[in-house]
Amino acid sequence: MTFSDYCLxxxxxxxxxxTAFSLGIGYYTIYRxxxxxxxxxxxxxxxxxxxxxxxxxxxxxxxxxxxxGSFKGxxxxxAVMAAIASISYNLHPVEAAAAAFPFGFLGILIWKYxxxxxxxxxxxxxxxxxxxxxxxISLYNGLLPQLLLFVMSSAVIxxxxxxxxxxxxxxxxxxxxxxxxxxxLLLVAFSASNILYKIRNxxxxxxxxxxxxxxxxxDLRAYLLFILITFSLIFISxxxxxxxxxxxxxxxxxxDLVYSWFIWMNYSHSCYSYERLMGLAFxxxxxxILKKLYDNKYDISEAIHNHTEFFxxxxxxxxxxxxxxIALEEERKLNNKSFENISYIKKGMMGISAGLGDSFTQAILxxxxxxxxxxxxxxxxxYLAFIPVIFLSANxxxxxxxxxxxxxxxxxxxxxxxxxxxxxxxxxxYFSYMFSGIFGLSMSKLLFNNIRPSEDIFTLSxxxxxxxxxxxxxxxEQ
Amino acid sequence: xxxxxxxxxxxxxHGQVVxxxxxxxxxxxxxxxxxxxxxxxxxxxxxxxxxxxxVTVHVKTIDETAALLNNDxxxxxxxxxxxxxxIKELVKKVxxxxxxxxxxxxxxxxxxxxxxxxxxxxxxxxxxxIANDNIHVEVxxxxxxxxxxxxxx
Numbered sequence: 001m002t003f004s005d006y007c008l009x010x011x012x013x014x015x016x017x018x019t020a021f022s023l024g025i026g027y028y029t030i031y032r033x034x035x036x037x038x039x040x041x042x043x044x045x046x047x048x049x050x051x052x053x054x055x056x057x058x059x060x061x062x063x064x065x066x067x068x069g070s071f072k073g074x075x076x077x078x079a080v081m082a083a084i085a086s087i088s089y090n091l092h093p094v095e096a097a098a099a100a101f102p103f104g105f106l107g108i109l110i111w112k113y114x115x116x117x118x119x120x121x122x123x124x125x126x127x128x129x130x131x132x133x134x135x136x137i138s139l140y141n142g143l144l145p146q147l148l149l150f151v152m153s154s155a156v157i158x159x160x161x162x163x164x165x166x167x168x169x170x171x172x173x174x175x176x177x178x179x180x181x182x183x184x185l186l187l188v189a190f191s192a193s194n195i196l197y198k199i200r201n202x203x204x205x206x207x208x209x210x211x212x213x214x215x216x217x218x219d220l221r222a223y224l225l226f227i228l229i230t231f232s233l234i235f236i237s238x239x240x241x242x243x244x245x246x247x248x249x250x251x252x253x254x255x256d257l258v259y260s261w262f263i264w265m266n267y268s269h270s271c272y273s274y275e276r277l278m279g280l281a282f283x284x285x286x287x288x289i290l291k292k293l294y295d296n297k298y299d300i301s302e303a304i305h306n307h308t309e310f311f312x313x314x315x316x317x318x319x320x321x322x323x324x325x326i327a328l329e330e331e332r333k334l335n336n337k338s339f340e341n342i343s344y345i346k347k348g349m350m351g352i353s354a355g356l357g358d359s360f361t362q363a364i365l366x367x368x369x370x371x372x373x374x375x376x377x378x379x380x381x382x383y384l385a386f387i388p389v390i391f392l393s394a395n396x397x398x399x400x401x402x403x404x405x406x407x408x409x410x411x412x413x414x415x416x417x418x419x420x421x422x423x424x425x426x427x428x429x430y431f432s433y434m435f436s437g438i439f440g441l442s443m444s445k446l447l448f449n450n451i452r453p454s455e456d457i458f459t460l461s462x463x464x465x466x467x468x469x470x471x472x473x474x475x476x477e478q
Numbered sequence: 479x480x481x482x483x484x485x486x487x488x489x490x491x492h493g494q495v496v497x498x499x500x501x502x503x504x505x506x507x508x509x510x511x512x513x514x515x516x517x518x519x520x521x522x523x524x525x526x527x528x529x530x531x532x533v534t535v536h537v538k539t540i541d542e543t544a545a546l547l548n549n550d551x552x553x554x555x556x557x558x559x560x561x562x563x564x565i566k567e568l569v570k571k572v573x574x575x576x577x578x579x580x581x582x583x584x585x586x587x588x589x590x591x592x593x594x595x596x597x598x599x600x601x602x603x604x605x606x607x608i609a610n611d612n613i614h615v616e617v618x619x620x621x622x623x624x625x626x627x628x629x630x631x
Binding site: 115119274275276277309310312313314344347348349350351352354355356357358359363412415416419420423 | 488489490491492493495496497514515518520521523524525527528530583584585590593594596
């Protein structure tokens with residue numbers, strides 16, 4: 001690895017963990033191990049190896065769902081390190097995933113302290129505002145927290161590089177590769193049994209086992225299952241799309257809405273702090289709108305400051321709030337109303353869309369598409385593996401953009417409509433069946449194509465041990 | 479009142495509650511105890527629309543909540559409140575043994591107590607008074623988190 005490789009990987013890790021500058025889809029795509037591993041592989045001139053290492057890490061983190069800043073380990077850093085281990089030290093993907101696994105815990109340091117550190121920017125912003133200095137929200141929500149994050153993420157990944165390098169110098173990875181292989185296998189088996197426990201249901205198990213066995217006997221092609229699922233998704237998806245009316249009568253133009261949406265998507269988690277969560281980000285996304293509505297610098301600053309109050313929602317599902325609030329701000333300017341009412345509406349709507357959003361985008365859409373990508377990769381359909389990621393991105397962008405515009409034109413009814421649509425969504429009903437099939441095929445491809453001695457008694461006992469251990473422990477928790 | 483779990487969370491029915499707490503507690507009934515929302519038809523409808531599968535959600539005033547909880551009820555109930563003031567009212571009317579605090583956002587006069595929990599001096603003293611009455615008051619954001627117990631004076 002050259003110096004420029006290290007620099008590029010550091011920049012990539014910053015980009016992925018910042019979730020900014022990626023139109024809000026970064027967290028669902030480049031942050032995910034399979035994509036992160038692929039990009040790390042691209043930087044290191046071996047896309048395929050990086051992608052497979054990422055896919056294995058992805059399976060280890062497949063039972064991961066974040067709800068409101070809660071994390072298990074940093075999957076992105078793990079994937080980058082696994083790609084390095086696999087490419088530079090010539091380790092098998094399962095061994096590389098095991099070697100990289102401890103670095104995930106180094107990565108959570110960023111997530112853990114970011115919410116605390118970002119309070120600093122909230123305080124500086126508040127202080128400047130109180131001193132009547134009309135502080136620029138884009139500085140305190142955008143630039144400064146991102147600069148700090150860049151320093152933090154670089155420090156973390158450079159430490160990780162150094163530790164990995166030192167470890168390899170002291171104890172050659174190759175010399176312990178068999179142990180790494182067993183540890184990696186154990187991690188995969190634990191994660192798989194966790195997810196199997198989570199989706200426990202007769203039909204899910206029947207699908208999982210039959211696809212697994214069918215692959216053993218007939219050697220199924222993953223792209224066939226992918227096509228089947230894509231068609232069934234098209235078949236069951238709600239096709240009546242609620243398009244917004246396109247007439248702008250006030251000061252706000254379509255370009256203003258698009259720009260506000262663009263800022264929100266890029267910076268929703270930029271200054272994520274315990275004190276305000278996405279409060280500063282909401283205000284940041286209102287900046288261009290309020291600048292258009294008010295003329296005086298101090299009036300603008302006050303109107304923006306109103307929106308810096310505590311705010312938290314699922315960033316894509318919650319966009320009708322933004323659209324609606326923009327419409328209300330326009331009306332407030334015309335009729336000189338107080339801000340109280342707007343604040344009440346924001347707070348009332350944000351929790352609802354957060355609950356609904358997390359259980360849809362994070363718990364259904366992301367695992368569905370990302371696991372298809374993993375499955376295709378493990379079956380050596382490397383190019384096809386990009387397609388689910390593109391579908392996922394398009395879906396998320398559509399959800400957020402459409403909600404934003406509908407919120408502006410239809411107000412709060414658009415949020416009601418959105419909730420009803422999602423509740424009736426058939427994808428929710430069939431998700432676990434589809435996932436069981438995808439996961440069954442992924443596991444059999446991993447075990448019998450990519451793993452070396454599948455008949456080895458030790459391998460088999462590791463899997464049985466992990467499965468039994470998980471099920472007994474989970475039963476005990478009940 | 480073994481079957482009642484009370485949580486203060488100003489985001490009410492949001493991600494942590496839907497994805498983590500409801501499956502963890504295995505509740506089938508959620509009551510949002512909030513005077514303002516109970517008297518607002520739109521918010522009522524919005525909240526009801528968002529009920530998770532297999533769970534019934536009610537939006538009730540504090541008084542109505544107290545009446546419901548005092549009735550003999552076999553169901554496991556999760557009661558969600560937005561404010562510390564609300565819980566002060568509720569404990570006067572119903573016997574509650576546990577209170578969980580999961581989210582109180584920052585506001586004028588509030589100081590950070592723990593992670594995303596912010597309390598004003600007044601709110602903290604209300605909680606301490608409640609704890610004095612032998613009610614277990616804990617800060618716990620997610621089920622797997624370690625509980626931080628607020629003790630009485």
